[in-house]
Amino acid sequence: MQTIERRHLLSPGARIGGEWIAGETRFAVRDPSNGAVIAEVADLGADAARNAVDAAARALPTWRRSPANERSRLIEAWAGALLEAREDLARLLTWEQGKPLRQARDELSQGAASLRWFAEENRRAQGHTLPVNNAGVRNLTIKQPVGVVTAITPWNFPAAAVLVKCGAAMAAGCTVVLKPSEFTPLIALAVARLAAEVGIPAGVLNVVTCSSAGAVGEVLTTEPRVQMVSFTGSTQVGKAIMGKAAGGVKKVALELGGNAPFIVFEDADLAQAADAAIGARFYNSGQICIGANRFFVQDSIYERFVSELAARVARLRLGSGFEPDTDVGPLINEQAVAKVASLVDEARSQGARAVVGGQRAARGGLFYEPTVLRDVTPAMALYRTEIFGPVAPVYRFSSEDEVIARANETDAGLSAYVYTSQVGRLWRMSEELEAGMVGANTTSICAPEVPFGGIKHSGLGREGGPGCLDEYLEVKSICFGL
Ligand code: NAP
Numbered sequence: 370m371q372t373i374e375r376r377h378l379l380s381p382g383a384r385i386g387g388e389w390i391a392g393e394t395r396f397a398v399r400d401p402s403n404g405a406v407i408a409e410v411a412d413l414g415a416d417a418a419r420n421a422v423d424a425a426a427r428a429l430p431t432w433r434r435s436p437a438n439e440r441s442r443l444i445e446a447w448a449g450a451l452l453e454a455r456e457d458l459a460r461l462l463t464w465e466q467g468k469p470l471r472q473a474r475d476e477l478s479q480g481a482a483s484l485r486w487f488a489e490e491n492r493r494a495q496g497h498t499l500p501v502n503n504a505g506v507r508n509l510t511i512k513q514p515v516g517v518v519t520a521i522t523p524w525n526f527p528a529a530a531v532l533v534k535c536g537a538a539m540a541a542g543c544t545v546v547l548k549p550s551e552f553t554p555l556i557a558l559a560v561a562r563l564a565a566e567v568g569i570p571a572g573v574l575n576v577v578t579c580s581s582a583g584a585v586g587e588v589l590t591t592e593p594r595v596q597m598v599s600f601t602g603s604t605q606v607g608k609a610i611m612g613k614a615a616g617g618v619k620k621v622a623l624e625l626g627g628n629a630p631f632i633v634f635e636d637a638d639l640a641q642a643a644d645a646a647i648g649a650r651f652y653n654s655g656q657i658c659i660g661a662n663r664f665f666v667q668d669s670i671y672e673r674f675v676s677e678l679a680a681r682v683a684r685l686r687l688g689s690g691f692e693p694d695t696d697v698g699p700l701i702n703e704q705a706v707a708k709v710a711s712l713v714d715e716a717r718s719q720g721a722r723a724v725v726g727g728q729r730a731a732r733g734g735l736f737y738e739p740t741v742l743r744d745v746t747p748a749m750a751l752y753r754t755e756i757f758g759p760v761a762p763v764y765r766f767s768s769e770d771e772v773i774a775r776a777n778e779t780d781a782g783l784s785a786y787v788y789t790s791q792v793g794r795l796w797r798m799s800e801e802l803e804a805g806m807v808g809a810n811t812t813s814i815c816a817p818e819v820p821f822g823g824i825k826h827s828g829l830g831r832e833g834g835p836g837c838l839d840e841y842l843e844v845k846s847i848c849f850g851l
Pocket of ligand 1: 521524526530548551552579580581583585586603606623624625626627658823
């Protein structure tokens, strides 16, 4: 049985306007490593969602008018509180999500770093004074918060997604209603509790938990007082949310699914590429939107790369996130395991070969063996599908033009990775790959200072980077007649 020291952070109540709501009904949150119930959380519906929007709307006038440096001070204090409680929060995150504890710690540190970045960017959210053509008029712009924002977040990075959305919106002067994933509400509630403890006023951050997103989601995407919907999750749900928000001409920010190519040319440093491939595919058990989903390896080095990769994958240790040596934890639920198993089974039935893994793990439950598949082809479903599991399919290519065409033949456009020792090729590939983010001889593409987001069906807008608060700000022109 796991536990955390700061027991009050393991809170089952939703947060609406400064109240902790127990709810009349509850749903169970389970440890994916063994199925045990961790806690039962308030299972709220449309009325609670409307109450949360009320609370956010009531808190908005005071919060949006508060001095920018005061909001930044509170966001920085929130970051400090997160770091102080990092070990407990990381344990909670591993407990309900399954990832190795060291990855949970990293996620919290990254989340806190993002909050600090938003607090800093908030001090730089300037407008402009503008040159004019009309002698009798002077023009300037100011930036103002969008208003009430709803944030809908997934389970795979359930702390980072919450902090990145809510932190940026709140720093900009917006108030927020957050709906975390039904699989990972506990970490969202814990970080909301810390926000309250550092003095972020009631109603600025509200959290509505529910076991079925439909009714709550409907309110959060259509309520007239909601000005913006910020969503991270699957492309399918993102499209539906965009459709709902369109009815109210709401702003939308969408961080959706990926199908990243990971391209290795024959002139690449093979060991470097194989090392990087491990993180790019097996971090968080492969449940990562920017994860390498399709490995493209040039013909002449195909055999060598497959054996370098397989040797590394064979050493990965499968286990509960709390076991100190674990590299790869469980998947989030049975549906996720079944999807991965069916993609691999189908590929094998069409001629793919598993060099390592290729099946559910012997320890049972939600564990799937870290897998390398060779002799895969673009005709197989896993070529077009975000696998979201610990499976690395390795495709062949012969020329630069061919691999560019292959890499881009997907609706997704989130991230892409390329390994080569030719500088000119790195430039060409970086320009030609259709993705919001390119890792050129690196997979380290995430930092608060770097814009994060996709093109094509992978999303709209950017999180992080210079000017990132603009997502949550409107530009107003003011024209002064002299
Ligand atoms: P998901 O099924 O789309 O769910 C995401 C969130 O939307 C959850 O809170 C979910 O609630 C909620 N939701 C589901 N149906 C809804 C509806 N009709 N109205 C309103 N909300 C609704 O995605 P997921 O399985 O949690 O996350 C995995 C996906 O997220 C992958 O595709 C991954 O690539 C993507 N992702 C993208 C990024 C990025 O930055 N681009 C980052 C992380 C993840 P319930 O959980 O309660 O169903």
